[in-house]
Amino acid sequence: MKRFLIINLFILSLFTSCAIPTVKGLSEYDTKSTDFSNPYFANSNTDYVYKAKIKAYHNDFGGILIIKKIKENKHRIVFTTNFGNKIFDFELFNNEIKTHFIMKELDRKIIMNTLKRDFEILTQEHIKINKVFVNNDGNMIYQSKTRKRFNHYLFNKQSQQLNKITNTTHSKEKIIIYFSNVKNTIAEHIKIEHKTAPIQIDLTYLNPKE
């Protein structure tokens, strides 16, 4: 009996540790839809220009983040100082990165991988859905599977807007992107928060007419 209990406890702990907290305990929604679209960087006629505040490892940086959809599945992403000097400039195309420029001080694998992952999650438009969940507020959570991780797209039923993307491993939330003040499919405020590293990026849209 004791052995039985131990085995059961072990199995239980195995399952709990593997559960993705973002969708833990939520019921799976039966749906035929297999695709989801992130609308926020999907218009190739729009220059997406944001004022950026970055806090990373106790350093603060200010600058301007510029994102442009060049063609299907291809985004150009440039970060400059307020004075216009480029910090990095790269293209994401079908999960591949092409670097046009990066400051020597940032040209390290760990930084490049972080940037690539963050901006892939942020800009990827067409998403293949793995599972769909419904949360306690009745909002849908679309789950997609990437190489070793999952992305969860929280779609607000009432506002009909994508509010949040949560990137997770099998057991931990790693990156959360919050979208707010959405006007004409432009998220005027975006917050990118790393849960397992002291990195936070705040983006405020710079309206070209202002």
Place this chain on the structure above:
Amino acid sequence: MRNIYFILFLGIGIQISSAQKTLTTNEINTFKSAVAELDRNTKTIISDFVQYKHLSFLSNDVETQGKLAFKVPSLIKWEYTSPYKYSVIFKDDKLFIDDEGDKSKIDIGSNKMFKGLNSLITNSVKGNMFDDNAFDISYFKVDDFYLVKFIPKDKNMLQFIAKFELKFDIKTSDVTEVKMMEPSEDYTKIVFKNKTRNTTLDEAVFNN
């Protein structure tokens, strides 16, 4: 990583399409003397500016506006007012930053490269920066202004600046535009407006 914060301001110059005429040695000397004299007689500078960031893939340049204040020997406040508020004060080998209320300070005293950049910024606002040891410099006349092109000799600087250019009013010898060309040919252009020299400027302007 914090180094990126210092790579400020290298924007300088002009974009031109008109025919440009190379200045003769005599013309260059006369022009440089005029700029040096203006510099000698300058105690303060205040100016508005418009900054254009040109990226080849964008539909429109990213436009920001603000104002700058300079006081001898090397106090500078560079302040963006639209579409957001952000200012940097260069003072005593330090940068004092105010990013919409978030204030921070960066010490550049120990860094030779950033000291060099600091003096570059100061000098580009004044115009008097004809240092042949640091740059390959060429001088042109285009319509009613002088155009001076600077190609940095420093390899570190060349990673982000291929060339920068200053445009001078032919009558006043004052800098009216600054343009920095990147190796990719994307550029930053700063156009000065309402530039005034030697007005009274309270030291408190340079307190963050």
